[in-house]
């Protein structure tokens with residue numbers, strides 16, 4: 001994985017690339033390239049042995065022109081101010097491209113959660129929630145899960161907020177467990193929109209998804225669900241990986257069996273029914289019909305992009321391609337369907353969760369999945385329309401063109417104040 005590209009600079013470059021095709025004034029575009037505010041805090045938390053440790057944490061509120069800030073909370077040793085800024089900006093354009101009424105935010109703690117007990121993680125999470133309390137709220141900023149966080153952390157944040165505020169406000173955070181106000185279908189939503197994007201992409205490109213070969217980098221929430229649902233379309237998941245490495249099987253894996261092995265031992269490489277082990281680089285450059293990067297940003301840089309052999313790339317992760325990689329793949333006619341569309345299922349079903357929380361009326365999983373499909377298919381069509389009608393170089397630029405136009409309109413309709 002390259003650590004050369006600064007994700008915040010990548011975001012700004014993506015905005016500039018799209019702005020070249022938009023009739024939006026340069027001062028408005030400039031305003032859309034920077035976060036509105038960032039909380040940086042150092043959480044001091046007592047460890048199980050009685051000592052106190054300090055954890056750096058961030059929350060970036062990038063843009064609220066279309067609604068409350070919205071975006072996940074990541075626990076990872078590489079979390080940084082610029083990473084959080086980039087991820088919060090991607091959320092703005094993701095919410096706009098699927099046309100849900102949110103702005104964008106993102107947060108994170110610099111931590112390796114595998115080094116901490118559950119009780120330490122609970123105290124760290126509650127300390128962060130206490131710092132976040134003045135900034136978040138059902139109508140202000142609504143966090144959600146991201147890498148290394150899930151229902152457990154969301155439930156702790158909701159409980160901390162509600163206890164301190166002396167109220168019930170399940171819509172202050174999404175991605176909760178169903179018994180704590182979570183939505184049916186939320187856990188699968190990111191993988192589901194990745195599958196829907198892949199299905200629509202193959203249809204649009206006149207390729208058959210049934211029998212297509214697929215490589216998936218990253219086998220966490222987004223990657224494994226995407227692998228499983230794409231397999232259900234008849235495709236063959238021939239390679240998977242996680243941070244322990246990758247495995248290849250010519251006849252295709254049973255995604256559920258690989259997931260069970262990973263649940264038991266913590267890694268996909270412990271699954272024993274494979275033909276070959278692969279490095280992550282080998283996985284990313286396999287000759288497959290579809291490549292799904294579902295790990296972290298900057299997985300493919302300009303150099304590696306020269307060796308990518310997949311025909312179609314559908315980004316489940318946020319920012320897995322550097323701008324250089326994008327240029328190379330555009331040049332080489334590889335069709336890349338961007339993160340802000342492909343993984344937007346997570347935030348879309350978070351939106352459904354928030355709607356259900358506020359109405360205190362809960363939907364069936366079937367309704368959630370049907371509404372999600374409608375939103376992703378509509379967004380896909382809007383992107384393809386922009387791509388064709390404006391003769392755009394790739395689908396990422398098309399997605400930003402659609403999204404920036406919407407955010408700029410909302411900003412201009414409200415006016416600049418004070």
Ligand code: NAD
Nearest residue numbers: 147148190218219220221222242243295316317318343346
């Ligand atoms: P996760 O923690 O559940 O899984 C991440 C996976 O990536 C793990 O299997 C990990 O081992 C693997 N990984 C890490 N480094 C790797 C490397 N160098 N090579 C190969 N694999 C590696 O996280 P997740 O929630 O699935 O998130 C993955 C990506 O999807 C992130 O970019 C995240 O921002 C994005 N995303 C997630 C959601 C969601 O709802 N979970 C929504 C939108 C976007």
